[in-house]
Amino acid sequence: MKMYLSNVAADPDRTARLIEIAKTSLWPLLEGAISNTIPLTIISFIVGLLLAILTALARISHIKIAEMIARVYVSAIRGTPLLVQLFIIFYGLPNIGITLDPFISAVIGFSLSVGAYASETIRAAILSIPKGQWEAGYSIGMSYSQVLKRIILPQAARVSLPPLSNTFISLVKDTSLASVVLITEMFRRAQEITSRNYEFLLVYTEAALIYWVICFFLSVIQQYMERKLERYGV
Amino acid sequence: MISIKGLFKQFGQLEVLKGIDIKVEKGKVVVVIGPSGSGKTTMLRCLNVLETPSKGILSIGGQTLDFSQNVSKKNIAAFRRLTGMVFQNYNLFPHMTALENVMEGPVIVKGENKQKARQRAQGLLEKVGLGDKVNYYPSQLSGGQQQRVGIARALAMEPEVMLFDEPTSALDPELVGEVLKVMKDLAKEGMTMIVVTHEMRFAREAADEVIFMDGGVVVERNKPDEMFTTPKEERTKKFLNMIM
Numbered sequence: 001m002k003m004y005l006s007n008v009a010a011d012p013d014r015t016a017r018l019i020e021i022a023k024t025s026l027w028p029l030l031e032g033a034i035s036n037t038i039p040l041t042i043i044s045f046i047v048g049l050l051l052a053i054l055t056a057l058a059r060i061s062h063i064k065i066a067e068m069i070a071r072v073y074v075s076a077i078r079g080t081p082l083l084v085q086l087f088i089i090f091y092g093l094p095n096i097g098i099t100l101d102p103f104i105s106a107v108i109g110f111s112l113s114v115g116a117y118a119s120e121t122i123r124a125a126i127l128s129i130p131k132g133q134w135e136a137g138y139s140i141g142m143s144y145s146q147v148l149k150r151i152i153l154p155q156a157a158r159v160s161l162p163p164l165s166n167t168f169i170s171l172v173k174d175t176s177l178a179s180v181v182l183i184t185e186m187f188r189r190a191q192e193i194t195s196r197n198y199e200f201l202l203v204y205t206e207a208a209l210i211y212w213v214i215c216f217f218l219s220v221i222q223q224y225m226e227r228k229l230e231r232y233g234v
Numbered sequence: 235m236i237s238i239k240g241l242f243k244q245f246g247q248l249e250v251l252k253g254i255d256i257k258v259e260k261g262k263v264v265v266v267i268g269p270s271g272s273g274k275t276t277m278l279r280c281l282n283v284l285e286t287p288s289k290g291i292l293s294i295g296g297q298t299l300d301f302s303q304n305v306s307k308k309n310i311a312a313f314r315r316l317t318g319m320v321f322q323n324y325n326l327f328p329h330m331t332a333l334e335n336v337m338e339g340p341v342i343v344k345g346e347n348k349q350k351a352r353q354r355a356q357g358l359l360e361k362v363g364l365g366d367k368v369n370y371y372p373s374q375l376s377g378g379q380q381q382r383v384g385i386a387r388a389l390a391m392e393p394e395v396m397l398f399d400e401p402t403s404a405l406d407p408e409l410v411g412e413v414l415k416v417m418k419d420l421a422k423e424g425m426t427m428i429v430v431t432h433e434m435r436f437a438r439e440a441a442d443e444v445i446f447m448d449g450g451v452v453v454e455r456n457k458p459d460e461m462f463t464t465p466k467e468e469r470t471k472k473f474l475n476m477i478m
């Protein structure tokens with residue numbers, strides 16, 4: 001580190017070159033973020049969230065078979081590395097004749113992952129709503145699905161907002177794993193740049209900073225939403 | 235008319251209700267008293283079918299549920315609409331305003347037109363003295379105000395009978411009166427009510443009959459004045475001595 005810095009300081013040409021590389025890499029990196037990292041995050045999160053709600057409902061459904069399937073799914077996803085899952089989907093499935101577009105493979109992988117982790121969050125949030133809320137709903141004649149939709153899920157959504165925001169922020173970073181299935185998201189773009197100029201420290205740090213800025217921005221939004229929901233002290 | 239016949243309820247090995255028979259004429263107010271654990275809440279919850287009785291026949295108006303046979307979900311839902319339940323802890327929906335709490339049942343369950351439901355809800359909230367609080371969330375209301383919203387919410391479904399489970403026992407003493415007043419007004423209007431409460435004043439002023447439950451059975455039923463001054467049963471005397 002010290003040597004690197006002193007080298008840089010001692011050599012004005014090198015300094016200029018580094019600044020130039022930082023500048024010219026910025027747009028390609030951002031482009032990778034905008035065209036792949038961010039869409040991949042958003043699409044996978046939405047699909048994953050739907051999957052998570054279904055899984056959480058299955059887990060609390062008292063329908064043996066649904067409960068069982070949900071349990072196995074969550075256990076399998078949580079018990080295996082995301083990287084390995086992505087390899088299975090993208091490199092493994094073609095062996096049985098299923099060849100998927102890289103982006104689709106990544107969406108499937110990340111959605112399955114979000115679905116499993118977030119389902120536990122949502123399940124816990126649903127269970128945290130007092131039994132009296134179900135009973136109050138039933139007592140005015142509502143059905144199970146009406147109580148769930150109108151009374152329980154809206155309250156569970158508030159409870160699960162902070163942990164789900166964390167899941168979302170983690171997902172932004174996890175999408176860097178999509179580089180292994182040939183998607184030119186931001187991290188793969190960084191790899192491409194460094195393969196030409198060998199400035200690993202500079203370019204990877206630059207990519208890291210962009211991840212940081214995105215996540216920082218997201219956590220500001222998270223805080224804003226939490227404060228807004230807190231107002232009625234649920 | 236409401237009738238409970240041979241009502242039994244078991245939780246696992248624990249037999250909580252051991253053959254309850256109660257009849258309430260339309261427009262009458264019945265107060266239920268009894269020691270903790272005697273099954274008062276369970277009895278109300280069976281009537282609202284929040285608990286499924288182990289055995290017994292419930293009937294309200296023309297509708298009957300016989301729990302010695304299989305009872306369908308549909309029949310339970312229809313039966314439930316005949317009763318309005320007011321909970322000890324209010325159980326208001328915290329993510330809805332007072333008005334939305336009251337509108338919820340009519341709009342979602344009865345499919346009532348929103349405009350009409352809103353007007354009725356506004357009227358009901360005025361009736362319980364909360365006309366100026368319709369847009370408040372439960373967390374912005376006092377316990378007494380929340381409980382009055384709870385009453386309005388139950389009334390919005392236009393039930394045949396209102397069930398109250400210790401509606402004032404979670405309240406600070408100075409807030410009890412406002413809730414009891416609403417209940418007395420309801421009684422005067424001819425609402426049929428079954429009220430579990432230890433508020434003797436309410437029982438004396440509003441009840442047509444007082445029922446004393448102990449150990450899962452009805453021990454004594456009597457006129458309020460007689461119940462509190464000259465009870466017939468030894469167990470009633472003991473209990474009243476303890477609480478008065």
Ligand SMILES: Nc1ncnc2c1ncn2[C@@H]1O[C@H](COP(=O)(O)OP(=O)(O)OP(=O)(O)O)[C@@H](O)[C@H]1O
Nearest residue numbers: 245246248250268269270271272273274275276277
């Ligand atoms: N869901 C349940 N599972 C098991 N036991 C229960 C359940 N609900 C109530 N009980 C038991 O049934 C008995 C009667 O309870 P209940 O709540 O009906 O009494 P209560 O007369 O309302 O008492 P309190 O005055 O304390 O409210 C108690 O022993 C209680 O522990």
Ligand SMILES: [Mg+2]
Nearest residue numbers: 274275276399
């Ligand atoms: Mg009770």
